[in-house]
Amino acid sequence: MGSELILHPAFLVLMGALVLALAPPRARGKVFPLFPLGALWICWNLSADQSLSVEFLDYRLSILQVDRLSRIFGIVFSLIGFAGGLFALHLRDVRQQVAALLYTGSALGLVFSGDWLTLFFFWELAALSSTVLIWSRRGTGPGVGLRYLLVHLFGGSLLLAGILGQVHASGDISLQVLEAGRWSSWLILAGIAVNAAIPPLHAWLADAYPRATVTGAVFLSAFTTKSAVYLLVRVAPGWEVLITLGVIMALYGVIFAVLANDIREILAYHIISQVGYMVAAVGIGTPLALNGAVAHAFSHILYKALLFMGAGVVLQATGRSRLSDLGGLGRTMPVTLWLYMAGAFSISGFPLFNGFISKSMVVSAALDAHHQAAYLLLGLASVGTFLSIGLKLPYFTWFGRGRQEINVSQSPRNMHLAMGLLAFLCIGFGVFPSLLYAELPYGAGYRPYTIPHLVESIQLLAATFLGFWWYRSRLAGQPTLTLDTDWFYRRPAGWVRRFVVEGTSRLFDRADAGVLAGIGWLAARSKNPTLWFGRGAEPEQAPTMAGEDPDATRPRLELAVTLILLSALLIAAAAFFR
Amino acid sequence: MKRWHWISLAALMAGSLILERTIAHDPSHASPWWRHIPGFYGWLGFLGCIGIIVVSKLLGRKWLQKDERYYDGK
Numbered sequence: 001m002g003s004e005l006i007l008h009p010a011f012l013v014l015m016g017a018l019v020l021a022l023a024p025p026r027a028r029g030k031v032f033p034l035f036p037l038g039a040l041w042i043c044w045n046l047s048a049d050q051s052l053s054v055e056f057l058d059y060r061l062s063i064l065q066v067d068r069l070s071r072i073f074g075i076v077f078s079l080i081g082f083a084g085g086l087f088a089l090h091l092r093d094v095r096q097q098v099a100a101l102l103y104t105g106s107a108l109g110l111v112f113s114g115d116w117l118t119l120f121f122f123w124e125l126a127a128l129s130s131t132v133l134i135w136s137r138r139g140t141g142p143g144v145g146l147r148y149l150l151v152h153l154f155g156g157s158l159l160l161a162g163i164l165g166q167v168h169a170s171g172d173i174s175l176q177v178l179e180a181g182r183w184s185s186w187l188i189l190a191g192i193a194v195n196a197a198i199p200p201l202h203a204w205l206a207d208a209y210p211r212a213t214v215t216g217a218v219f220l221s222a223f224t225t226k227s228a229v230y231l232l233v234r235v236a237p238g239w240e241v242l243i244t245l246g247v248i249m250a251l252y253g254v255i256f257a258v259l260a261n262d263i264r265e266i267l268a269y270h271i272i273s274q275v276g277y278m279v280a281a282v283g284i285g286t287p288l289a290l291n292g293a294v295a296h297a298f299s300h301i302l303y304k305a306l307l308f309m310g311a312g313v314v315l316q317a318t319g320r321s322r323l324s325d326l327g328g329l330g331r332t333m334p335v336t337l338w339l340y341m342a343g344a345f346s347i348s349g350f351p352l353f354n355g356f357i358s359k360s361m362v363v364s365a366a367l368d369a370h371h372q373a374a375y376l377l378l379g380l381a382s383v384g385t386f387l388s389i390g391l392k393l394p395y396f397t398w399f400g401r402g403r404q405e406i407n408v409s410q411s412p413r414n415m416h417l418a419m420g421l422l423a424f425l426c427i428g429f430g431v432f433p434s435l436l437y438a439e440l441p442y443g444a445g446y447r448p449y450t451i452p453h454l455v456e457s458i459q460l461l462a463a464t465f466l467g468f469w470w471y472r473s474r475l476a477g478q479p480t481l482t483l484d485t486d487w488f489y490r491r492p493a494g495w496v497r498r499f500v501v502e503g504t505s506r507l508f509d510r511a512d513a514g515v516l517a518g519i520g521w522l523a524a525r526s527k528n529p530t531l532w533f534g535r536g537a538e539p540e541q542a543p544t545m546a547g548e549d550p551d552a553t554r555p556r557l558e559l560a561v562t563l564i565l566l567s568a569l570l571i572a573a574a575a576f577f578r
Numbered sequence: 579m580k581r582w583h584w585i586s587l588a589a590l591m592a593g594s595l596i597l598e599r600t601i602a603h604d605p606s607h608a609s610p611w612w613r614h615i616p617g618f619y620g621w622l623g624f625l626g627c628i629g630i631i632v633v634s635k636l637l638g639r640k641w642l643q644k645d646e647r648y649y650d651g652k
Contacts, residue, residue, distance in 0.1 A: 254634075255637065258631060258634035258635070259637075259643060375610075376622070379622055379626075380622065380630070383622065383623050384627075384630045387631070451597055452598075452601070454594075454597075455598045455601075456619045458593075459618075459623060460620070460623040461623065462587055462590055462594075462620070462623070463622070463623030463624035464623040464624070465587070466587075466624055466627075467626075467627025467628050468627060469579070470628070471631050474631055474635060479646055480638075480646060481643070481645065481646045482644075483643075483644060484642075491649070
């Protein structure tokens, strides 16, 4: 059993997190990429139908269940773990390194889970470990990580509730296609929708990713949303509601990316947009569409990590990430620019880049399945992708007006090396699509390089460029914040804080002050009973023992005489009437 | 943008339009109505691009864009 576990890609990486924590600090960066590399080797050699299970309580947990779908996700997750490790080779922060390995390991564990309970364990471990990558950024308060964690715990609760309902109804914990019409299926779908960033449950992504660490964002861009896509392909193929949601996502991300100012926020909104293609493809549900979803997830992980690396290098070298603070960096950062552009051409669907061979698969599948509106709207979304990622972001970062005040520091060479590796893969899969197609899980032939496909792409991209050039002055970054659905928990949070925390503490303060004043009032009257009769000078502040003027509280003579006479009179009257 | 950039862009557009008219349609896919509009994808790209910019900026200006300290204040 123990010896078999070492051959589980997830356990190898999770063990790596432990080894890394114990390794000498200088070696940690170099040891890090070895574990994902080992996992990649294992995933590559896994054969379909390989499985491994353990007994836990009354259940038989299937911790390794291999088929072509899990294998290809395992391969790309390990690959990006390796590239991310290379990008972070210079890092001296054990907390981030361990969290990144735990996160990679949980993503791998998730795709190889054969049952709901194992999957849920890795689902939650991924949420916890990824939160650390957001918290580790210096200068960001704990708020953003806390929001991220709470949203994911909420999503996890939905998933768990759905899983419990599912297991209760079927008596079986194995991962199976969800049945329509069961409430537990909808709960599971809602839980997955949080991680897949389907609006209106998406706002955590654009809130947290731009505020993660430079290296952490690379890992974040790959795992959470794509493992949710994996799960959708596994359990919800052909759920038609996903077509509508996917198309909405694709356009939603595009519109918000036009308004975004932070370069990593632009990239984050385009994760939502690109995952929209995958979600829509899962909804279409034909073998070509499902292959398209998987292929696009594969391509997307590679080019999106490359784009986040490019933006991370800019942030690290200049300390800036807002378009309104950037400009003219092309001369000082040419290597970063061109490596970034390889990712930008890929995401925009340029022929010979990997986005083209996967995105065209999804849109062709939409057309073949007679979803014409979805086809046209996804085409519109790819216009927006090229506009924001391929034109707006690079134009206002590397081209345009240079700024004298920007100091550009040298970036570690390993960062460019990691970008180079991913750029090489983006172009490699773009030029030789059969390398990817051969590994796809569902049997459906597809040829990307046909004359009509090329004509469509060239016209779409060239015309988008013309539109951008004509209107480019309107696209300059503005230092503003864009409201999104996180308003619904961020804004009321202020009100709740004001009412529950500040309101309560104000109430306590007032009560405190009231009680103290009352005690002072009583104390003065106990010391000097003449005050009850409204006479005598009441001391302005509580009397102190030392240095006090005795005359200040001394009763006046006539009052004392009156009191004594009155008392004598009362005693006499009492004696008389007894 | 230098002059040769514009010339190659124009050549690319012209080439794609000629190819679109001359090469027979890929029979493996369905043939919807828009195939009969010349340069349809060019129009989709150009008008789509302008549309996305105008709609987004309008939404931003009228509704969504706020001061950067919007959530920091009381």
